[in-house]
Amino acid sequence: MLNWMPELKGRSLMRMTSFTDEEMLNLIDLAAQLKARRRAGVRGDLLHRKNIALIFEKSSTRTRNSSIIAARDEGGGAEYLTRPDIHFGKKESVKDTARVLGRIYDGILFRGFSQKTCEELAQYSGVPVWNGLTDEYHPTQIFADLLTVKETFGSLKDVTMAYVGDGRNNVANSLMMGCAKAGVRYVCCTPKELWPDEKMLAEAGEVARRNGVDIRVFDDPAKGVKGANVLYTDVWVSMGEEAKTAERIKMLRPYQVNMDLMKATGNLEGKLMFLHCLPAFHDDNTDVTKESGALEVTDEVFESKYSKVFDESENRMHTIKALFVSALADRAAL
Ligand code: CP
Ligand code: NVA
Numbered sequence: 194m195l196n197w198m199p200e201l202k203g204r205s206l207m208r209m210t211s212f213t214d215e216e217m218l219n220l221i222d223l224a225a226q227l228k229a230r231r232r233a234g235v236r237g238d239l240l241h242r243k244n245i246a247l248i249f250e251k252s253s254t255r256t257r258n259s260s261i262i263a264a265r266d267e268g269g270g271a272e273y274l275t276r277p278d279i280h281f282g283k284k285e286s287v288k289d290t291a292r293v294l295g296r297i298y299d300g301i302l303f304r305g306f307s308q309k310t311c312e313e314l315a316q317y318s319g320v321p322v323w324n325g326l327t328d329e330y331h332p333t334q335i336f337a338d339l340l341t342v343k344e345t346f347g348s349l350k351d352v353t354m355a356y357v358g359d360g361r362n363n364v365a366n367s368l369m370m371g372c373a374k375a376g377v378r379y380v381c382c383t384p385k386e387l388w389p390d391e392k393m394l395a396e397a398g399e400v401a402r403r404n405g406v407d408i409r410v411f412d413d414p415a416k417g418v419k420g421a422n423v424l425y426t427d428v429w430v431s432m433g434e435e436a437k438t439a440e441r442i443k444m445l446r447p448y449q450v451n452m453d454l455m456k457a458t459g460n461l462e463g464k465l466m467f468l469h470c471l472p473a474f475h476d477d478n479t480d481v482t483k484e485s486g487a488l489e490v491t492d493e494v495f496e497s498k499y500s501k502v503f504d505e506s507e508n509r510m511h512t513i514k515a516l517f518v519s520a521l522a523d524r525a526a527l
Contacts, residue, residue: 195226195227195230195237195239197223197226198223198518198519198522198524199216199219199220199222199223199519200216201216201220201516201519201520202519202520202521202524203321203520204321204519204520205315205321205322205323205520206321206322206323206324206332206333206516207308207311207312207315207322207324207330207332208308208324208329208330208332208367208370209330209332209335209367209370209371209374210370210396211332214374214375214400214404217336217339217371217374217375218349218374218375220336220512220515220516220519221336221339221340221343221512221515223515223518223519224336224337224340224508224511224512224514224515225340225343225344225511227511227514227515227518228340228508228511231266231511236266236267236268237266237267237268238267238268239267239268239518239521239522240264240267240268240269240517240518240521240522241267241268241269242268242269243264243268243269243270243299243300243517243521243522244264244269244270244271244272244297244298244299245260245264245269245270245271245272245298245299245300245301245302245517246271246272246274246294246297246298246300246301246302247260247261247271247272247273247274247301247302247304247325248274248275248276248279248281248294248301248302248303248304248305248314249273249274249275249276249303249304249305249325250275250276250304250305250306251304251305251306251326251432251433252432253304253325253326254471254472255471255506255509256302256304256325256326256333256509256513257273257304258510259509259510259513259514260302260325260513260517261273262510263510263511263513263514263517264514264517266514267514267517267518267522269299269517269521271302272298282310287310287313287314287317288313288316288317290314291313291314291315291316291317291318292317292318292319294318294320295317295318295319295320296319298320299320299321299521300320300321300322300323300517300520300521301314301318301320301321301322301323302322302323302325302513303322303323303324303325303327304325304326304327305326305327306327306328306433307327307328308324308327308328308329308330310327311324311327321520321521323513323516323517323520326363327363328363328431328433329363329366330363330366330367331363331364331366331367331470332367332371333509333512333513333516334364334367334368334470334509335364335367335368335370335371336371336508336512336515336516337505337506337508337509337511337512338368338371338425338468338470338505338508339371339375339377340508340511340512341466341468341501341504341505341508342354342377342423342466342468344504345466345501345504346422346464346466349375349376349377350376352377352378352422352423352464353377353378353379353380353420353421353422353423354368354372354377354378354379354380354421354422354423354425355380355381355382355417355418355421355423355424355425355458356368356369356379356380356381356382356383356425356426356427357382357383357414357417357418357424357425357426357448357450357454358382358383358426358427358428358429358445358448358489359383359387359427359428359429359431359441359445360381360382360383360384360387360388360389360410361383361387361388361389361390362427362431363431364427364470365381365383365389365427366389366390366393368425369381369389369393369394369397369408370393370396370397370400372397372401372406372408373397373398373400373401373404373406373408374400374404375404376401376404376405376406377406378401378406378407378408379397379401379406379408379409380408380409380410380411380417380418380421381408381409381410381411381417382410382411382412382413382414382417382418382448383410383411383412383448384412384444384445384447384448385412386444387444387445388410389410394408394410414447414448414454414457415453415454415457418454418457418458419457419458419459420458420459420460421458421460421465422458422460422463422464422465422466423465423466423467423468424450424454424455424458424465424466424467424468424494424499425467425468425469426448426450426469426473426489426490427469427470427489428472428473428474428487428489429441429442429444429445429487429489430442430487438487441487442487445487445489448489449488449489449490449491450467450489450490450491450494451490451491451493451494452491452493452494452497455467455494455497455499465499466499466500466501467490467494467495467497467499467500467501467502468501468502468505469489469490469495469502469505470505471502471505471506473489473490473495473502474487474488474489474490475488475489475490475491475492475494475495475496476488476491476492476495478492
């Protein structure tokens, strides 16, 4: 049922540019194949006897559970390790931890604060290391996002993605580059203070041009989303930035994704979806929301027919599985 795999054996994922455009698109295709296979009730053994360490410094629902089930579905194992569980960076340096875990495990997925930690793990462990979110990037998220767009619209061609909110967080940084690599037009709607980093913008702009699309940044969301096919948002305050909550709410309130903004795309009757990496604050769905009033999306949009957020979140599992399989599976096992 599965007769093909991208050439990513032994490869780490630090950021979107870790893979070529073609490798990224092939990985997304593999995820679609694995999804269809699982839906047909098939559990394979592509990760038989492969063990993956999950080092998490920050909370996670999707990334953690996707990784565990992705490994288990294919006959492998995953061990969840939080900072207080191991000596990581406290009694034992990142470099030493990398060298120890690299002798025990076949791969490491890291979620944490510093991109440098992720890179150090990759440098010293001798096994593939995958970035499961750092302050700067969230590449595994973007594979799921692109798969969701592709399966909903049938193609990644002629798609405009409008990201609305904090334009320089981990998701926005990776989404901008992911869209550029996939040939998806990217529009970032964000206040001046949160514009994407200039260097990242220039780098992604070059990739976008190579793929026949462009990247634009607007501080007026209603103008920016005109013609968009995907409205994408994320929380206004990322993990680790809690001290900035009040200032962010003030700054980002005009960037809330509500039905008026969906209408401003001009595509309510056409090709339009709403995405969010989740977790999301929408109306009074959590205690935090009730307290802060910081809603990046209204319930009306979150629960609407346009919202594909749960397909997107399911796709985290299929794309993470594709990542593990393409880096660890033996071709002979296909
Ligand atoms: N989208 C995402 O990464 O979710 P978690 O924080 O639950 O892993
Ligand atoms: N930008 C968010 C993404 C969560 C998946 C954060 O870093 O908290």
